Amino acid sequence: MRANGNPDVPSVLTVLLLAVPVLAGLAGTALPAFGYLPVLGFETLSLEPFHQLFAEPGLTRSVSLSLGTGLTASIVSLVIVLLFTAGWYGTRTFRRLSRFLSPILSIPHAAAAIGLAFLIAPSGFLVRFISPWATGWTRPPDVLILNDPYGLAMTLGLVAKEVPFLFLITMAALNRPHIQNYFKAGTSLGYGRMATFFLVVLPQIYPLIRLPMLAVIAYATSVVDVAEILGPTTPRPLAPRLIIWMNDPDLAMRLMASAGALLQLFVSAAAIFAFLVLERIAETCLRQQFVMGRRHQREKVGQLAGLIPMLSIIVLMALAIALLVLWSGAKSWWFPATLPQNFSLTQVIKAVLMAGPALTSTLLIASAAAVIATGMTLWLLEARSYRNKRDSRRLKTLIFLPLLLPQVGFLFGLQMFFLVAGIGGTIGAVLLAHLVFVFPYAFLSLSDPWNRLDPRFAKAATSLGASRVQIFWQIQLPLLLRPVLVTFAIAVAISVGQYLPTLMIGAGRIETITTESVALASGGNRQIAALYGLLQLLIPLAAFTLAAVVPSVVHSNRSAMQLKG
Amino acid sequence: MIQTIAARLVLLVSLILPEVAAAQDNDWQAVLEKAKGQTVYFHAWGGEPRINAYIQWAARQVEREFGVRVVHVKVNDTANVVSQVLAEKSVGKSSGGAIDLVWINGENFASMKDNALLAEAGWANSLPNWKYVDVENKPTVVVDFTVPTEGQESPWGMAKLVFMHDSARLNTPPSSLGELLAFAKDNPGRFAYPQPPNFYGTTFLKQVLITTAPDASALASPYDMTVAAETFGPLFAYLDDLHPHLWRQGKAFPKDAAHMRRLLADGELDIAFSFNPGDASGAIANGELPATVRTFVLDGGTIGNTHFVAIPFNSSNQEGAKVYANFLLSPLAQTRKQEPEIWGDPTVLDVDALPANEKALFEALDLGPATLKPEDLGPVLTEPHPSWVVALEEAWVARYGSGSE
Numbered sequence: 001m002r003a004n005g006n007p008d009v010p011s012v013l014t015v016l017l018l019a020v021p022v023l024a025g026l027a028g029t030a031l032p033a034f035g036y037l038p039v040l041g042f043e044t045l046s047l048e049p050f051h052q053l054f055a056e057p058g059l060t061r062s063v064s065l066s067l068g069t070g071l072t073a074s075i076v077s078l079v080i081v082l083l084f085t086a087g088w089y090g091t092r093t094f095r096r097l098s099r100f101l102s103p104i105l106s107i108p109h110a111a112a113a114i115g116l117a118f119l120i121a122p123s124g125f126l127v128r129f130i131s132p133w134a135t136g137w138t139r140p141p142d143v144l145i146l147n148d149p150y151g152l153a154m155t156l157g158l159v160a161k162e163v164p165f166l167f168l169i170t171m172a173a174l175n176r177p178h179i180q181n182y183f184k185a186g187t188s189l190g191y192g193r194m195a196t197f198f199l200v201v202l203p204q205i206y207p208l209i210r211l212p213m214l215a216v217i218a219y220a221t222s223v224v225d226v227a228e229i230l231g232p233t234t235p236r237p238l239a240p241r242l243i244i245w246m247n248d249p250d251l252a253m254r255l256m257a258s259a260g261a262l263l264q265l266f267v268s269a270a271a272i273f274a275f276l277v278l279e280r281i282a283e284t285c286l287r288q289q290f291v292m293g294r295r296h297q298r299e300k301v302g303q304l305a306g307l308i309p310m311l312s313i314i315v316l317m318a319l320a321i322a323l324l325v326l327w328s329g330a331k332s333w334w335f336p337a338t339l340p341q342n343f344s345l346t347q348v349i350k351a352v353l354m355a356g357p358a359l360t361s362t363l364l365i366a367s368a369a370a371v372i373a374t375g376m377t378l379w380l381l382e383a384r385s386y387r388n389k390r391d392s393r394r395l396k397t398l399i400f401l402p403l404l405l406p407q408v409g410f411l412f413g414l415q416m417f418f419l420v421a422g423i424g425g426t427i428g429a430v431l432l433a434h435l436v437f438v439f440p441y442a443f444l445s446l447s448d449p450w451n452r453l454d455p456r457f458a459k460a461a462t463s464l465g466a467s468r469v470q471i472f473w474q475i476q477l478p479l480l481l482r483p484v485l486v487t488f489a490i491a492v493a494i495s496v497g498q499y500l501p502t503l504m505i506g507a508g509r510i511e512t513i514t515t516e517s518v519a520l521a522s523g524g525n526r527q528i529a530a531l532y533g534l535l536q537l538l539i540p541l542a543a544f545t546l547a548a549v550v551p552s553v554v555h556s557n558r559s560a561m562q563l564k565g
Numbered sequence: 566m567i568q569t570i571a572a573r574l575v576l577l578v579s580l581i582l583p584e585v586a587a588a589q590d591n592d593w594q595a596v597l598e599k600a601k602g603q604t605v606y607f608h609a610w611g612g613e614p615r616i617n618a619y620i621q622w623a624a625r626q627v628e629r630e631f632g633v634r635v636v637h638v639k640v641n642d643t644a645n646v647v648s649q650v651l652a653e654k655s656v657g658k659s660s661g662g663a664i665d666l667v668w669i670n671g672e673n674f675a676s677m678k679d680n681a682l683l684a685e686a687g688w689a690n691s692l693p694n695w696k697y698v699d700v701e702n703k704p705t706v707v708v709d710f711t712v713p714t715e716g717q718e719s720p721w722g723m724a725k726l727v728f729m730h731d732s733a734r735l736n737t738p739p740s741s742l743g744e745l746l747a748f749a750k751d752n753p754g755r756f757a758y759p760q761p762p763n764f765y766g767t768t769f770l771k772q773v774l775i776t777t778a779p780d781a782s783a784l785a786s787p788y789d790m791t792v793a794a795e796t797f798g799p800l801f802a803y804l805d806d807l808h809p810h811l812w813r814q815g816k817a818f819p820k821d822a823a824h825m826r827r828l829l830a831d832g833e834l835d836i837a838f839s840f841n842p843g844d845a846s847g848a849i850a851n852g853e854l855p856a857t858v859r860t861f862v863l864d865g866g867t868i869g870n871t872h873f874v875a876i877p878f879n880s881s882n883q884e885g886a887k888v889y890a891n892f893l894l895s896p897l898a899q900t901r902k903q904e905p906e907i908w909g910d911p912t913v914l915d916v917d918a919l920p921a922n923e924k925a926l927f928e929a930l931d932l933g934p935a936t937l938k939p940e941d942l943g944p945v946l947t948e949p950h951p952s953w954v955v956a957l958e959e960a961w962v963a964r965y966g967s968g969s970e
Contacts, residue, residue, distance in 0.1 A: 040655040058967025123831035139734075139832040142754030147817040149968060233760055233817060235967050247645040249676050251655065331852040335831045342852060354618060420656065425663055508638055508645065509606065509663065519611060519641055525853055526827065528614050 008387065010380040014439070015398065017376070021414055021436050022402050028413020032258035039420055040251050049259035056256075058235035063267055065237040069151040070221030071271045073158035075278070078213055080159070080313070081166045083306030086197035087299065089174070090183070093307070098171065100314045105164040106489070106540040107317070108497035110514050111533040113157045113229040114521050115320025118327060118530070120153065121146050123335050125323055131336040140335055147232055154231040158220050160313050160320075169212045172448060173205035194303070195296035198286060210279075211396075212444075214272050215403035221268045222406030225499040225514070229521045238264055242408050243503075258412055265409045272404075321537065327530030344527075351528050355513065355535060362496060362512040365427065366539060369434045370491035373442035374484060380443070381450040382472055385458075399443050402436045411504045418505060425507035433501040442491045449483035481554060485547035493540035513539070593693055596884045601632040603885030607874075608646045609668035611639020612823055615847060619901070619908050627892050633885040638664075643673045650682045650877045662879030666886040670872045671710040672951035674718055677875065684876035684883055689719035692887060694894035697923075699915030705871040706913050710948040711785055718873035719890040722902060722910040724840040725869035725942055726772055726862075729826070729935070733857040735835045740864050742776055746803065748836070749810040755835040757811050759825055760818035760966065762958040768840060770957055772868050774800045775946050784949035788956050797960060808965065815965065830854050842942060843909020846933025850906040860937050866944030871913060896923035905933035 031037065035046035053059065088094040104112075119125050123140035131137040146153050173179075182204055186196025222239045231237055236244075242264060245257035327333070328348060330340035352359075384395075414433065418424035453476065461471045477484065499514050506515070517532035607624075611617055617637065624635035640646055646667050653662050669677070677683050689695065698706055698720060706720040707713065730738040739745040749756045759766035775781055777799035783792050808815035812834060819825040822839055826848060829837040839845065848854035874893065876886045892898055896919055899912040909932075916927045932938075 040652065057963045061968040123828075123833055142812060142833070144813045144816055149816055232968075233820070234965065247642065247648055249644045249647040249651060249673070251648065251651055332855075334855060335833075344852070347851075350618065351614065354614070354621065419652065507649065507663065508608070508640055511639060516639070519639065520614070525614050525823070525851070 008383045010376065010383045011395065014376065014380055014395075018399060018402055018436060018439065021432065022405065022410050024417055025410025025412070025414035026405075028416045029258050029261045029410055030413070032255050032412075032416070033262045034259075035255055037255060037258075037416075039416070040254070042252075042255060049255035052252075052256045053259045053263065056241075059238075062235050062238045062241055063263070065151050065232060065235075066221050066239060066264070066267050067271055069155045069158065069231070069237065070217060070219075070223070070268075071274060073155045073162060073220045074213065074217045074271075075275070076155070077159050077162035077166050077216065078209075080163050080306070080309045081170055082198075082202070083194075083302065084167075084310040085170055085174070085306075086194040086202075087303035087306035089193075089197065097310060097314060098167070100318070101164045101167050103541070103544070104160075104314070104317045105168055106493040106537075106544055107161070107321070108493070108514055108536045108540070109157075109161050109223070110225040110229065110497070110499055110518050110521070111324065111536040112161050112317065112320060113226045114517060114529055114533040115324045116153075116157050116160065116316065117146055117229055117521070118323040118526070119316065119320050120156075125319065125338075128336050128338050138336060146230060149232045149234060151232050151237065154227055154237075157226045157230045158223065160317055161226075162216050162220065163310070163313050166209070166213065166216065169209055170205070173208035174201075175448075176205070176208070179204060190295045190297075192295060192297040192299045194299045194306075195289075195294075199290045202286075211400050211404075214275070215400065217271050217275055218268045218404050218406055221271045222264055222408055224408070225518050228518055238267060239406065239408055242412075243500075246412060246504075261406075261408050261412050264406050268406045268409075324530045324533045324537070327526050328534050330527055330530075333526075347527055348531060351531050352535075355516070355532065358511045358513050358516050359535065361427065361510055362514070362539065365431050365434060365502075365510075365512065366492045366495040368431055369438045369495040370442075370488045370543070372431075373435060373439045373491045374446070374488045376439065377442045377446045377487065378450075378472075378477075378484065381447060382476065385450070385455070386468060396443075396447075399440050403440050407437075407500045411500060415504045415507075419507075424505065425509040427510060430502055430506045430510045433505040434495045434498050437498060437501065438491045438494045441494050442487050445490050446480075446483060446487045449480055453479060482547070482551040485550055486544075489540065489543035489547040492543040496536060496539050589691065589693070592691070596887055597631060600882075600884035600888040603882040604634040604636060605665040605882050605885040605889055606636050606638050606663060607666045607668070607886075607889065608638045608640050608643075608664050610641070610643060611637070612641070612821060615851065615908055622901070623889070623892060623898055626898070627889050631888050631892075633888050635666075635885075635889050643667065643669055644676075647673050647676050647682070650677065650879070651680055653879060654680070654682060659879050661881045662877050664877050665880040665882045666874050666876055666889060668721070668872065669718060669875045670870060671948065672954050674709050674714070674873065674875060675712045675951040677877070678712065678717065682878055683717045684878055684880065685717075687716035688876065688883075688887060689714065689873075689890070690716040692719060692891040692894060694891050694896075695719075697896065697914040697919060698894065699913060699918075702915065703871065703913060705869065705945075705947070709873065710870065710954075711950045714873065718875035719894060720871050720873050720913040721893050722872050723869070723913055724872055725842055725911075725945060726768060726838060726840055726867035727842050727844075727860045727937065727942070728836055728838045728862065729829060729845045729854075729858050729860055730836050731829060731832070731855060731857050732859045733855065734832070738836065738859075738861045740861070742773060742803065742863065745836070745863075746807055746810075749807055752835060753810045754812050754814075755833075756807075757813075757819050757825060757828065757834055758838070759821050761961045763821050765822040765825070765838070765840065766818065767954060767958055768868060769838065770800065770804075770961060771949060771954070772863075772946070773803055774953075774957065775868065775949065776863075776865065777803055784953055785947070787950050788952035793956060797957070801960075801964065804965070826854065829858065841908075841910055843903065843905045843911065843932060843936050845935035846905035847907070847909040849935055850933065854935075856934070858935055860935050862937065862941075862943040864943075866946045868948060869945035870948050896926055900926040900930060903927070903930055903932075905931070905936065909933070909936070911939075 033049055035042055035044055035048055122143050122145055127140060182201045183196060186200035224239050224243060227237050227240045242257050242260045245253045245260060326340060329343045331342040331344035333340040418429045423429045457475050458471050461475050496514060499518055502510060502512050502515050513532055513536045517536055520529040520532055609620060620637045627633045627635060646664060650662060650664055700707055703723060739748045758769040761767045761770055778784060778796045783789060783796055819828055825837045828834045830853060845854060845858050845860050849856050849858060874890050876883050880886060896914060899914050902908050902910045903912055916924060
């Protein structure tokens with residue numbers, strides 16, 4: 001046994017896996033931004049790329065769009081989750097609705113956006129549903145709902161996806177030991193349900209929600225796929241414009257795109273900073289409430305305010321998925337028909353056959369990423385608990401770091417490195433890029449269950465003479481089978497959802513269902529767009545189903561291992 | 566001028582061809598030998614599932630017949646392909662490039678040619694099926710947007726701007742740009758064009774530009790800043806007039822032609838357009854457009870061009886790429902391509918000069934209910950020089966695409 005001070009192999013590997021691509025990518029982005037890109041013949045440092053960037057028409061508009069939509073979507077999502085949890089935690093309604101939220105979480109962003117577009121477009125389902133009998137419209141109204149210049153549709157799309165994420169994070173935080181006691185304490189002090197949550201419970205769990213929330217902000221301010229499908233185009237938000245510049249035949253534009261990527265880093269950082277300021281203000285307000293000691297027992301309005309948005313999101317997403325299914329089989333479906341007039345399965349079969357290669361690479365990358373991420377997480381957790389190092393904050397923050405940066409910020413540079421190394425456009429390179437984003441979620445999902453595992457199992461086994469390997473395979477892993485499989489499923493879902501890393505690192509050669517469906521989203525054939533959206537969603541769904549079924553089969557003869565409730 | 570000279574040159578070459586045919590047969594045998602077992606990465610726009618299916622069909626044929634594997638790499642914008650080859654050249658990658666064949670024309674071809682990113686001149690004219698290409702009546706097969714192809718790209722299909730309307734809602738479509746404007750004013754929100762620099766959006770701009778420019782001949786030579794203002798003036802005056810009456814008041818645009826066609830299908834638009842005269846019939850057959858949609862053109866002609874496939878200089882599978890390009894030119898592949906349900910893309914071949922069996926293939930084609938007869942397609946307006954397109958797109962984005970209004 002080595003001394004506790006030395007770093008262990010899995011920790012070092014983790015740091016390498018995450019830090020190297022991120023740092024190399026950042027450097028590879030920063031240098032060209034200042035005019036230095038020797039492989040393409042640019043060798044003098046200058047501020048020219050920035051001058052060029054700031055001379056782009058509509059740049060201010062793009063930046064404010066990214067900032068505005070991203071920040072609004074994140075804050076609205078958090079407020080919805082907190083209000084709902086505050087008003088309904090512990091009720092039957094709460095348990096029922098939460099069952100819907102985890103499947104929504106597994107829907108990739110692009111698929112959700114496509115389904116949402118089918119729903120809310122002027123020619124979409126909602127308008128069809130009430131036309132022409134209620135509206136008199138025999139043709140779709142000329143109203144700007146999708147791709148509106150203020151990015152409202154895009155914000156809605158982001159909220160619908162971030163609410164389930166933040167909700168599950170909040171759930172995990174509430175499942176920590178002793179949290180229930182705070183609810184009891186608040187109630188016994190005479191606080192209302194919501195007041196208890198906001199004044200007593202939230203301060204306890206908020207530290208656990210904060211980092212994921214910052215990740216949501218970084219993501220939402222730099223999102224590309226959702227922006228492409230639902231966002232404005234005159235001009236586009238910053239991140240999608242960067243992609244266009246990066247691909248311009250004029251190579252000097254790459255310098256400007258890199259400068260833009262630095263600007264994107266700054267924009268996301270500014271959004272995070274703005275949020276931290278708002279957070280401080282909210283904290284002060286809450287504290288004042290606490291000092292004043294009002295018990296806030298009348299809370300019907302607050303409860304409704306928590307329920308309605310949550311219910312709407314669940315209904316919206318359920319309809320969006322139903323529309324993906326309907327459109328997949330629809331041959332013709334003319335406005336204002338509420339349901340398809342013609343179904344055709346031959347198209348479906350043809351499309352599935354055509355999707356073959358994309359499906360194969362999606363499955364290959366997702367399963368490899370999930371196996372590696374879950375395996376590494378287990379290795380890391382086992383090594384750390386073996387050495388009695390638990391829950392170190394530094395490691396957690398480091399693992400989370402890639403999620404706090406906008407993806408374009410370092411993918412530009414990473415793409416350059418892969419190109420120079422000659423592995424750009426290979427499945428391995430794409431897998432590596434996916435791991436940077438998949439691993440943090442795997443760690444996030446598995447570290448709590450691991451830390452809750454009673455250490456006395458391992459101690460008892462050791463005293464019976466079991467080796468470390470035996471303990472892991474025969475005790476720890478079987479005990480954690482369910483969370484391990486759930487982690488695997490989450491990792492699959494995250495990998496399938498990756499649009500930008502696949503697009504940029506894959507250099508167009510590696511196509512997955514997700515890159516395909518974003519390309520087809522606005523195409524002429526909604527049937528095929530829907531079908532790809534559906535395939536995108538079926539893969540994570542299959543993984544989650546597996547995660548639910550396998551443990552009950554394996555543990556069917558062990559009643560204590562069955563899922564309770 | 567350049568066009569006719571180039572066309573005559575190529576014609577001349579094709580007249581001498583029979584004498585060298587035997588030698589060429591041997592050369593082609595060598596190409597076939599080398600091609601066997603190669604994998605060709607064909608980078609082609611992938612936004613139309615029907616076209617993708619056709620590309621896959623052709624890939625299966627050459628794999629079976631010649632042992633050449635073709636992988637379709639679907640691209641959003643061919644400009645990305647140009648930038649990728651340029652980047653490879655800049656890092657000194659002169660062989661083993663990622664791209665073996667690219668679907669291309671216009672400014673992207675000009676850009677690749679200018680930067681010496683293309684395989685050696687003349688390869689296209691050495692393909693066995695080149696002899697069927699209609700160089701005489703389709704001059705754009707050798708002159709791409711005023712730039713001579715010099716055999717550095719092989720023609721694949723013909724494009725011509727045609728408009729589509731749903732006859733169930735709009736009986737008499739406008740027959741000129743002026744009437745189109747009047748239509749838009751009377752029916753606000755029922756016309757749109759894809760957002761430039763999307764290819765189709767830019768094509769609409771070019772149609773207006775050629776029709777309204779005071780001196781259209783300036784467009785045949787490279788971009789000239791001194792006459793830009795007067796050349797663009799009438800175009801932007803027209804667009805300024807049109808935009809408030811566009812779909813969504815011009816605050817949002819369809820993303821591409823497919824999106825625009827979908828809006829026509831939904832009844833959001835009354836008029837859409839396509840670069841493929843068979844598009845409407847194909848879309849009707851596939852249930853993507855109502856059966857009442859018909860095609861029309863404008864008096865005075867619409868823009869037409871040819872689309873090609875080209876081989877980048879650093880492809881290591883050039884033989885395989887040539888075999889695929891040659892197959893795409895074959896009467897069999899060209900007829901199939903013209904079938905409305907498959908793609909509906911007009912042929913580059915001279916149908917009248919084909920051997921009887923091949924000719925029969927074309928004569929048996931049913932072009933569908935919404936396709937205009939070749940004689941009703943009207944005159945072809947030639948594309949402006951590619952350098953105008955760049956300037957045009959920049960001017961458009963600055964004026965309408967940056968939210969500064």
